[in-house]
Structures are given as structure tokens and as C-alpha cells.
Amino acid sequence: MRLDQLSTPSLVLDRRRLLRNIRTMSERAQRAGIDLRPHLKTAKSARVAELATAGHSGGITVSTLAEAEYFFAHGFVDITCAVCMVPDKLERAAALAARGARLTVLTDHGDAARALASRAAVLDARLAVLVEIDSGEHRTGLAWDSDDLLATARVLNESRQLRFAGVLTHAGQSYGCKSVAEIVRVAELERRAVVDAAARLRDAGLSCDRISAGSTPTAVHAQSFDGLTEIRPGVYSFFDLTQATLQSCTVDDIAISVVATVISHHPEHGRLIIDAGGLALSKDLSAAGLLPDTGYGWICDLATCERINDLHVAIADQEHGYVTGRDIPYDRLPIGSRVRVLPNHACMTAAAYNRYAVIDGGEGPLEIIEWWNRVNGW
Amino acid sequence: MRLDQLSTPSLVLDRRRLLRNIRTMSERAQRAGIDLRPHLKTAKSARVAELATAGHSGGITVSTLAEAEYFFAHGFVDITCAVCMVPDKLERAAALAARGARLTVLTDHGDAARALASRAAVLDARLAVLVEIDSGEHRTGLAWDSDDLLATARVLNESRQLRFAGVLTHAGQSYGCKSVAEIVRVAELERRAVVDAAARLRDAGLSCDRISAGSTPTAVHAQSFDGLTEIRPGVYSFFDLTQATLQSCTVDDIAISVVATVISHHPEHGRLIIDAGGLALSKDLSAAGLLPDTGYGWICDLATCERINDLHVAIADQEHGYVTGRDIPYDRLPIGSRVRVLPNHACMTAAAYNRYAVIDGGEGPLEIIEWWNRVNGW
Numbered sequence: 001m002r003l004d005q006l007s008t009p010s011l012v013l014d015r016r017r018l019l020r021n022i023r024t025m026s027e028r029a030q031r032a033g034i035d036l037r038p039h040l041k042t043a044k045s046a047r048v049a050e051l052a053t054a055g056h057s058g059g060i061t062v063s064t065l066a067e068a069e070y071f072f073a074h075g076f077v078d079i080t081c082a083v084c085m086v087p088d089k090l091e092r093a094a095a096l097a098a099r100g101a102r103l104t105v106l107t108d109h110g111d112a113a114r115a116l117a118s119r120a121a122v123l124d125a126r127l128a129v130l131v132e133i134d135s136g137e138h139r140t141g142l143a144w145d146s147d148d149l150l151a152t153a154r155v156l157n158e159s160r161q162l163r164f165a166g167v168l169t170h171a172g173q174s175y176g177c178k179s180v181a182e183i184v185r186v187a188e189l190e191r192r193a194v195v196d197a198a199a200r201l202r203d204a205g206l207s208c209d210r211i212s213a214g215s216t217p218t219a220v221h222a223q224s225f226d227g228l229t230e231i232r233p234g235v236y237s238f239f240d241l242t243q244a245t246l247q248s249c250t251v252d253d254i255a256i257s258v259v260a261t262v263i264s265h266h267p268e269h270g271r272l273i274i275d276a277g278g279l280a281l282s283k284d285l286s287a288a289g290l291l292p293d294t295g296y297g298w299i300c301d302l303a304t305c306e307r308i309n310d311l312h313v314a315i316a317d318q319e320h321g322y323v324t325g326r327d328i329p330y331d332r333l334p335i336g337s338r339v340r341v342l343p344n345h346a347c348m349t350a351a352a353y354n355r356y357a358v359i360d361g362g363e364g365p366l367e368i369i370e371w372w373n374r375v376n377g378w
Numbered sequence: 379m380r381l382d383q384l385s386t387p388s389l390v391l392d393r394r395r396l397l398r399n400i401r402t403m404s405e406r407a408q409r410a411g412i413d414l415r416p417h418l419k420t421a422k423s424a425r426v427a428e429l430a431t432a433g434h435s436g437g438i439t440v441s442t443l444a445e446a447e448y449f450f451a452h453g454f455v456d457i458t459c460a461v462c463m464v465p466d467k468l469e470r471a472a473a474l475a476a477r478g479a480r481l482t483v484l485t486d487h488g489d490a491a492r493a494l495a496s497r498a499a500v501l502d503a504r505l506a507v508l509v510e511i512d513s514g515e516h517r518t519g520l521a522w523d524s525d526d527l528l529a530t531a532r533v534l535n536e537s538r539q540l541r542f543a544g545v546l547t548h549a550g551q552s553y554g555c556k557s558v559a560e561i562v563r564v565a566e567l568e569r570r571a572v573v574d575a576a577a578r579l580r581d582a583g584l585s586c587d588r589i590s591a592g593s594t595p596t597a598v599h600a601q602s603f604d605g606l607t608e609i610r611p612g613v614y615s616f617f618d619l620t621q622a623t624l625q626s627c628t629v630d631d632i633a634i635s636v637v638a639t640v641i642s643h644h645p646e647h648g649r650l651i652i653d654a655g656g657l658a659l660s661k662d663l664s665a666a667g668l669l670p671d672t673g674y675g676w677i678c679d680l681a682t683c684e685r686i687n688d689l690h691v692a693i694a695d696q697e698h699g700y701v702t703g704r705d706i707p708y709d710r711l712p713i714g715s716r717v718r719v720l721p722n723h724a725c726m727t728a729a730a731y732n733r734y735a736v737i738d739g740g741e742g743p744l745e746i747i748e749w750w751n752r753v754n755g756w
Contacts, residue, residue, distance in 0.1 A: 140644075320517055
């Protein structure tokens, strides 16, 4: 099957770009002498996980227990679930651990750690636990110099079932940076937050095996990884328009796109309509604030994936995308023709699909060479 | 299982509210003496379709071929796919028709109608076709007074396989109205657009069996349905905060919510974090522009579904929702406790889930009484 035979909308993954993105990040971690523990919340795909972990420890990062279960079923054993754990979710986590998963979970609060320890005792759940550090995003995590840091680690250390494993942070504020210089500064804050937290813990006699940091922008732009044991970027495998605005990549690195069909022309209103709307692209507008004429994604040629003029999806109804731009080539894009849409935010767009139509990405005919599945939901 | 035992995030459907919403709209159509052909792009559920079609023709509206296939498999035969059809999708449509579905598809262009007729001849695809009329949304559709209207209908009429069935419109601009008076005016424009188009067609000797209009806001607020044969509202079965701002419903009518767990407290930053973010709620912000302190949804009590102060999800990362408000009752919402989130836009939020946890919705214990499946994707 070829791209022009896919039912639309469909999600396409360019393997050549994927491999290049994975290799670049992998070499970056290897040069720094640290582990790359890819965050698979973006790809949610065992095939991508195999490629992304090659040459590293094999450890992965996930954001849901559904992902943890899926990747364990696909042979991944060392899994960190990087969203704060609550007692009610421990039963599923414990079941995975009992089957042989080396599962690490997260907490950012002494009371929550006590509740986890108490439930873990009931379930005899053997889990490693990282304490999350807030490096400036103010989402979850303790400040590195917080009084609660040592107390929380001690709660974990005193549990028979749980094991305090180290510290983790995510400088998600890097997504809001306006320049590379700003991302460089955020990356250093991110690194320092966990390195300094680990120093405090070690000074207090608590061993801190893992010192984990990383978002894609900070992993790409950081000038130092000193003191870290691992980084956990995720969206770098695919990239997207948001990452291009952050100069984490160029537009030519974006490995993921949505194939859509032109279903209507409205030259009198300066638009054409495609069959990819809010469900097919997501309602994420993250790149649009930084990049004019972006909307919900760029319209590109089906074969070359090069942008067509300044065309973009300006409005996204459930199943309709309104394409506009200063010069719409209606003759080149008749009703029934196909385009590719480069997404704002790969993680959000990919989540609407159960599988990837994988293309080689070279100059040849655009054959679907493989189908790779994904895990969605929770 | 009870609401406080669900894994989170999960999608909950309050059957009592659902039945009330369905009954109100059903009675409205019956009083007007027209058919209610519910648009199932919101619910994507055979169980909801059974309830919503009771007392009417049994015809339904869908937005994707995946929905058409799913509902046909669940016993629905009279199915209108209300997104413009392209020739490449005719094979799937023809396969359904060959198995006994009475499928109606849509076109809004003479050339597209010719391409459909030509492909239908190759496939021997027996399909009814409606011509879409633009009643002011300027998404898809011909103007009622367009030269192309008669030509397009004639192309269909001359096809051996296709059958011209009438006209259809959707005044989606009703979602952007600022007052009920404005919606009333839009509803009248919507009605007039198809009634006038049908008059032109009949004057030209083209029979026009179906005259179809309807969005939820216009179906709720229209003062006349004269000349219409059917209405096709969709989100009215669930409603959402957007519909509440449009006064299509009250907040107490919203039948759908997301159960989420509090996973972190950050009083120092004036927020708590839940495990429902952009994937669990969608990134749709449609109500937020009209309603202050709404963001990605309102935070409500797990049991009563009544809003807690002015709490709302202000930021939605992939798996984290940042809850804020002027007075966050941290003691009432400890880490591990659960809330319900009322969504901005039910269609977008529901699409993240494969099933509904159905509750009765009364005052009793919040037992999950049934699980209803959904069809997603394309």
C-alpha cells in the first residue's frame, strides 16, 4: 500500500527521520557518559522503544500504567512511571512488579510517600521510588532545598517494600522559552536542581542511585550533564512544529505527519477543507503562539512533505480542518487529493491513532513498509 | 464497582441526565412533526443511539465511516454520513450498502459529484446523496442560491448508482453566538437556507425528499422548523460547558464527566495537580473564552458533581491537569482523593476513551451500573 491509498486521516511515521533523530540523541547521551531512558509517552510504540533504547541500559520512561503494562508485555523490564503515584494505582503496579518488572514510581510529598508505603505493605508491592524535584516548572515536585526532601526519602527508606532510588525532575518550562539562550539557562537549572538535591540526600547518608533530568528542549540544548545519571527526553524521536520553534530540530526532522484528503473548496471564503480536524490533529495550538500562519498544523505535499506556500489548518472542527493561506493553489489540490499535515504537538496528535503507517522516507515511491502499533488510554 | 474504585482518568456517563436530555430533544422534534436523526459523532455508542432514536425513524447521522460500520454492525440501517464524501472512500461505503445499509453521503460540488458518480459506477455503489448547503458557517456546502446547486443535483440524478436525496445544512456558526437572540437568528438562517434550496430544486423538477438542518444550539433555540423533514443535533445527549454558555442547557444537564485523582499539592504556587491532562480532557478551550475561570474544565465533587468553589483546570499537560481557583480546599482534596471534571466540549473529551462507566445519577451510592462501548478512529 502507498500513501495515496491510505484511508484518511492516517498517521504516518517517516522511519528515516525517526532513526536520525534517535541516533542524534543517543550519541548525545553517550558522549556525556549518561544513560538515555527515553520517555515513550510520545511514541507509545514498542518498535520505537526498541530503536530508542539501543546502545543504552534498556530502561524506559512512561506516563501511564497502560504504557507500563504494554511495554512490559513487549519485553521491557526496567520501567519508570514518571507521574506521581497514588495508593489506588499501586495494585496494578504491584501486579507488574510481581511478574518481574523492575518498576520505579514517583512521589513528591511525605504524606503521599507514607500512604504509598502503607499500601505497598498491604500488597507486598516491591517498587523503587524516586522523589520528584521541582526545577522551576511548578507542576509537581519538591524544591531541591525543601525540608520535606530528606523526610520523604527517609519515609521511603524505612519501608520494607519500597526502595528510595534517587531524584527526578522535568523542566517543562523549557517549552515556554523564547530563545535558545533561555533554554540553556533552564537546562542548567534543571541539572542543578537534581544534582543539588542528590548532594543533600547523600550528605544526610541517603544513597541516591539515580539522578534523572530531561525534557527534549533541555536535552538538546544543555551545555552540561555533569552529575546526572540519565536523561528522559521523549518527543525528540518524532519532533513537531513546537520543537522546531524551540530550535530542538528543524522542520525537516519532523518524522510524523497526518495524511488527509481535500474534501471541499471554498475560494470565495479563501479556504479549502480537509478531512483532518480536531480529532485527527488534536486541538493543541502550542506552536501557533510562536509561529505565524501555523494554526493546528502545516499543509505539506503528500510525496515530499514540503510545505505548500504558507498553508495551514486555521480552524479545527471535529472532522473538518479549514485550510487557509495567502495563496491557495486549488488546481494543485483538487477535491479528493491528499496532503500531509505536520503537527503542532506530536504527543497529542499521535494519541488519536492506534497505529503508524511507516514509510522509509527516502526518494522512492511512498510505500507503507510496516504498521507499528501504539498503546493509548490508561 | 463504584466511582471511587475506577482507575483514573475514566469517562463517566450519568444515565439519568442522558435520558432527560434525550427526552427533551425527542419531544421537541415530535412536537414539530419532524424526524430526529441524532448525530452520533458525540456519543459514538450504540447504546446511546438506541435511546436517542426511540420514537423516531431510527435513522442516524455519523461523521466517519468507522462510525457507519460500527452502527450498522449494531443494527442501525439508515445512516447518513454528514461529511463530504470523496471517491477514495466510496469502496468502504459501497461495501456497507452491499450488506444492506441504506447509506446516504454528502457532496457540495458539481465536479465532486461527477467524480463520485463515476466511481460509484465502477463499484456499482448504490447510495443516496444529499447536497450540502452553506447556511453561513462557510465550512462546506453550496449557497442556497448558487448556480451549482441545480447542476450538482442533476449530476446525481443522472447517475444510475447514486440517487439525489435532498439537501442538508449545519449552522455551526451557532457555536460562536453571544446571545440566545443571535442563535435564534442563526437557526432561522439555517432553516431558510435548506427550505429555499429545496424550493429551487423542486421548481426545477428535482424531487427533494430530505430537508435536513441542525446543530444542538439551533435545534434548542429555533422558533420554527417549518419545511424541514429532520434535525440532526448531536451533543445535546451529553451537553457540556460550551453548550451551557450557549444556554442550550444548564450545567446540571451535563451528563458526562471525567473522574480524576489528585496527585500533588502545591499551595505555594496556588494549585493542585490531577491525573487528567490534555489527553484525558482534550485541549479544547471553547467554553473558556466565554466563561471566566473555566480553562479545560470545572472541578466538581465526586459524588454530587457540584462544582467546588471556582476550581478549574487552568493548564493541561499531557497527563497533568493544573487545578487552580481563588480558594483551593486542600484539606477536602488530599492527595489520592477524587474529583469529577465537567468538560468544555463533550465530543472532544469523550474521544479519548473506549467506553463509558455508566452511573444511574440518582442520590444513591455511585455504582457503575453498566459499561457502554464507543467507536473511535476512522
